Amino acid sequence: MSRHVVVIGAGPAGLGAAAAALRAGARVTLVDSAEQPGGQYHRMLPGAYDAAHPGRLHHGWDEFDRTRRHVLAHRRCDWWPESAVWALDRLDDRPPRVHVVRGPADGAGRERHVLDPDALILAPGAHDRVLPFPGWDLPGVFTAGAAQALAKGERLVIGDRVVIAGSGPFLLPVAASLLEAGSAVLEVLEANTAATVARGWGSRPWQLASQSGKAAELAEYTALLARHRVPYRTGRTVIEARGDGRAEEVVTARLRADWSVVPGTERTVAVDAVCVSHGFTPQLELPVAAGCAIDGFVRVNDDQLTTAPGVYAAGEITGIAGAPAARTEGLLAGWLAAGGEPGAPEIRRLRRRRDQGRAFAARLASAHPIGDGWTSWLSPGTTICRCEETSYGALCAAAGSGRSVRLETRAGLGPCQARICGPTVAELLARRGIQTTPHNRPIAQPLRLGELAYPTRKESAR
Amino acid sequence: MSPRLVRSEDDATGRRPDTPLEIRVDGDAMAGVQGQTIAGVLLAGGLQAWREGPSGAPRGVFCGIGVCFDCLVTVNGERDVRACRRRAHDGDVVTTQSRAQEAR
Numbered sequence: 001m002s003r004h005v006v007v008i009g010a011g012p013a014g015l016g017a018a019a020a021a022l023r024a025g026a027r028v029t030l031v032d033s034a035e036q037p038g039g040q041y042h043r044m045l046p047g048a049y050d051a052a053h054p055g056r057l058h059h060g061w062d063e064f065d066r067t068r069r070h071v072l073a074h075r076r077c078d079w080w081p082e083s084a085v086w087a088l089d090r091l092d093d094r095p096p097r098v099h100v101v102r103g104p105a106d107g108a109g110r111e112r113h114v115l116d117p118d119a120l121i122l123a124p125g126a127h128d129r130v131l132p133f134p135g136w137d138l139p140g141v142f143t144a145g146a147a148q149a150l151a152k153g154e155r156l157v158i159g160d161r162v163v164i165a166g167s168g169p170f171l172l173p174v175a176a177s178l179l180e181a182g183s184a185v186l187e188v189l190e191a192n193t194a195a196t197v198a199r200g201w202g203s204r205p206w207q208l209a210s211q212s213g214k215a216a217e218l219a220e221y222t223a224l225l226a227r228h229r230v231p232y233r234t235g236r237t238v239i240e241a242r243g244d245g246r247a248e249e250v251v252t253a254r255l256r257a258d259w260s261v262v263p264g265t266e267r268t269v270a271v272d273a274v275c276v277s278h279g280f281t282p283q284l285e286l287p288v289a290a291g292c293a294i295d296g297f298v299r300v301n302d303d304q305l306t307t308a309p310g311v312y313a314a315g316e317i318t319g320i321a322g323a324p325a326a327r328t329e330g331l332l333a334g335w336l337a338a339g340g341e342p343g344a345p346e347i348r349r350l351r352r353r354r355d356q357g358r359a360f361a362a363r364l365a366s367a368h369p370i371g372d373g374w375t376s377w378l379s380p381g382t383t384i385c386r387c388e389e390t391s392y393g394a395l396c397a398a399a400g401s402g403r404s405v406r407l408e409t410r411a412g413l414g415p416c417q418a419r420i421c422g423p424t425v426a427e428l429l430a431r432r433g434i435q436t437t438p439h440n441r442p443i444a445q446p447l448r449l450g451e452l453a454y455p456t457r458k459e460s461a462r
Numbered sequence: 463m464s465p466r467l468v469r470s471e472d473d474a475t476g477r478r479p480d481t482p483l484e485i486r487v488d489g490d491a492m493a494g495v496q497g498q499t500i501a502g503v504l505l506a507g508g509l510q511a512w513r514e515g516p517s518g519a520p521r522g523v524f525c526g527i528g529v530c531f532d533c534l535v536t537v538n539g540e541r542d543v544r545a546c547r548r549r550a551h552d553g554d555v556v557t558t559q560s561r562a563q564e565a566r
Contacts, residue, residue, distance in 0.1 A: 033528070035549070040527060045475060046497030046549065052476030105528065105547035108540045127529045139522040140511040146526025149546075154502045155468040155477065181468050229540070246510045263537055283529075386524070386532060389515050415531035415542070420524075446542065 002027050005337050006098055006117035008085050008286060011039020012323040014123035015064070016330030017337070018071045021121075024340030029078045029115060030071065031100060033445070035142055037256025039066050039125055039250055040145060041323040043153045051351045057152050057180070059217045071422050084110075084445040088120075088289040095120040095310035101451060104177070112456045119337035122205040122287055122298070125329060126316035129423060130166070131374050132392070134240040137383045140247030141401040144174040144277035151177040161274025163239040163250050165189040165371070166277040168368040169214075169322075172221035175230060185230045186269060191278070192368055193257050198372070202368025212360035214325030221242025226370050238274060239266070239377035247274050278370055282317040285444040302351065303342065304333035312337045320364060325357025357373060376427070384428070385421040387414020395425065398430040417441055464504040467495065483552035487512075490524055494550050501526070501533050501545035504556075512545075514560035 005021040007014045010032035018030045030037070036044040042064045045051045055061030072079045082104060085249045088096040095117050103110030113365040128143040130136065142158050150156040160183050164171050167190055175185045189199065201208070224300065225232055239261055241252040254265035287298045292306035298313040302304055304315050312333040315326035336342060380393030388410040398408040405411065411425050412418030418425070426436045470480050480489075481496040485503060494503035501523050504512055510519030515533055521532040526546050533545040536557040 006561075033547070045477065047498035048481060048495075049477035051478075054475055056474045104549070106540070106543040110518070127525060127527060133539070137515075137519060137521075137524075139520050142523060143525045143530075146523055146546075149526040150465075150502065150523075154498050155473055155475070156465055156506055157468060158465045158505075160466075161524075170501070180474065182472070383519075386521075387515070387531065389517050389519060401502045415534065416529065419529045419531075 003118040003337075003339050004029070005119045005334070006095075006217055007032065007114050007119060007121045007123060007334070008032075008098070009039065009123035009125055009141050009315070010034070010037035011123060011125050011315060011326065012041055012064075013125070013326040013330035013333075014121070015067055016327040017121045017123060017312075017314055017334035018077060019067050020104075020331040020334030020340070021338040022071065022074050022076055024335050024338035026338035027076045028071075028074075028149045029117070029196040031080045031083045031098075033105065034127075035081050037072070037079075037081075038064065038072050040149060041326075043149055045152075046154060049155070057177070059451075066270075074124075083113075083230065083436070085286060085448045086443055086445045088286060088310075088444070090291050096308070100448060101445075106446060109454070110451055112451060112454055114178040114456050117310075119312065120290070121312045121314060121330075121333050121337050122290065122306075122313045122317060123313070123326075123333075124129060124283040124286055124317060126222055126282045127321060127419070129277045129279045129281045130276050130420070132382055132384050132424060133238065133377050134379055134382045135242055135247065137198075137386050137389075138164045138201065138241050138243055140243065140272065141166070141241050141274045142277065144275045145314055146172060146175055147275045148174050148271075151181055155181070157183050159271065160184060161271050162184060162273045162275060163187055163189065163192070163238060163252070163269055163271050164275045165166075165252070167370065168242040168277065169218060169273075170277055170281055170362070171281075172218065172225070174277075176221050176224050179224060179228050179230070183229070186271065187231045187233060187252075188225065189238065189252060190232065190234045190368075191237040191259055191371070191374075192451070193255070193286055194372060196257055196369070197234060197367050200268075200369070202348070205363070208360055208363060212321060212357050214360070220304075235394045238276065241274055245410070248272060250274055252410060253377070255371070256373060257371065258373035260373030279368065280316060280320045282320075285441045287311075287317060288440055289442070289444055303336045304329055304354075305336070319358060319361040321357045321361035325360060328353045342420040348421065358446060384424060385414065386408070386416075387416050387420075388412075390421075395428060399429055399434055405429060405434065464510065466506050467498070467502070467506045469477045477554055481532075483550060485550055485552075485554040485556055487556045496550075496552075498534060498550050499546055500537065500548050500550045500554065500556060504545060512558045514562045516561045518560070518562040
């Protein structure tokens with residue numbers, strides 16, 4: 001009987017993991033909350049659009065498309081789309097039991113399932129980290145990921161006069177998507193100074209990018225921005241969005257290396273939408289539930305194995321290095337989780353490529369850090385927790401009161417359960433000497449009480 | 463301008479001519495296209511915000527991938543559905559939500 005490997009997440013890492021596990025002879029259940037594989041990077045158009053050339057919006061489409069078709073059609077693969085993993089039960093000395101509901105997002109009456117895998121691979125990915133600024137909660141302010149998801153996933157363009165701001169190379173594909181759809185991108189603002197970016201990437205950055213499969217893509221974006229005469233400015237960012245019920249203008253300002261605002265450098269720009277991303281937050285609820293050791297990201301060994309028995313991790317939850325690196329980690333995790341030969345020559349090559357991916361992640365992090373001075377653009381009234389509308393002033397007052405900040409201000413206790421404000425609140429409190437632990441969400445995805453009452457389908461018969 | 467759907471005749475992906483659908487939003491008809499999410503229909507239909515936070519502050523789409531829960535709506539009687547993650551179907555009845563009312 002072959003090993004049963006459950007893979008959670010069907011983005012570049014998860015799909016790679018599934019492909020490699022199948023190749024090593026395992027039976028695979030591939031679980032994703034979306035209707036189609038691809039994750040955010042290869043987010044697919046809906047079937048109803050019946051697009052003749054979906055690859056025109058993507059890099060590495062042909063390889064993705066081949067892998068996708070191969071994996072989904074494989075006789076040893078069960079593909080579970082629209083499936084949310086809502087809990088992991090830890091067991092002694094074996095991978096956790098996986099609780100899944102299957103059906104349309106947040107629907108009532110989804111089917112409950114339980115899986116007991118021989119090995120579990122976590123590849124849930126990451127989402128944008130957005131630092132708060134006055135007006136960031138106005139409609140018309142989107143995460144860069146939202147702009148990208150809507151453009152790639154359903155051909156919706158968020159605006160026609162757009163400023164893109166934040167930090168990191170991900171700002172570039174977002175600009176490319178908007179330009180492709182005919183919008184005017186007024187400027188792309190990298191908050192870090194040119195010196196920080198250059199120092200972080202160090203010597204021969206292109207060599208590093210090519211090793212991690214990113215060079216051609218980055219070069220293409222740079223050329224596209226030049227062709228459309230879109231200014232790419234370093235050391236400047238959006239410090240405020242203003243408007244009557246929606247974002248109508250942004251204030252940008254020059255930043256010092258530590259991201260503190262240089263007074264007198266403010267400029268006002270009329271916009272109809274703003275996209276922001278200051279980096280990425282790994283989706284940690286499942287690794288936390290599985291009991292994996294975490295130091296910002298999930299800690300893995302040379303085999304992509306976490307500290308939890310039989311639990312592997314791949315992709316952006318182990319570090320932010322982009323899709324090719326995520327895929328490599330997935331391939332490695334899938335092969336090893338399935339019991340594949342660890343010393344096979346191609347596995348040695350994969351390990352080397354994975355190590356290059358890690359080096360790329362480290363450079364990326366040092367070239368695009370978040371500077372401590374960002375709090376200089378906050379005012380006491382700035383919303384920190386979007387759900388509960390906790391202001392910066394209220395958070396600071398509660399931090400000084402000695403009472404529980406979460407209970408006092410409700411920051412992080414709203415519908416998103418601190419997914420958005422969590423890292424920000426933790427950072428602001430740490431500066432005031434209050435240490436917080438990462439949010440543990442025993443229910444990893446929302447579930448209706450009624451759904452708990454339905455009987456569970458035992459591990460799917462094939 | 464507001465968010466807009468790329469016209470199918472201009473779409474580089476060569477998507478086929480749109481199949482229309484219609485949903486009801488707080489009783490009013492709103493036109494969409496099969497394949498769009500409910501968030502996509504609302505945004506392209508000219509709504510930037512449809513939910514209210516505790517103070518009545520407007521909320522619409524922020525993260526677009528199911529993380530921020532800003533875009534919650536009631537769909538055919540089911541509360542708290544993430545509009546960015548739910549595909550729209552012809553005849554869906556969408557009701558907007560407000561946390562300000564909850565608090566009262």
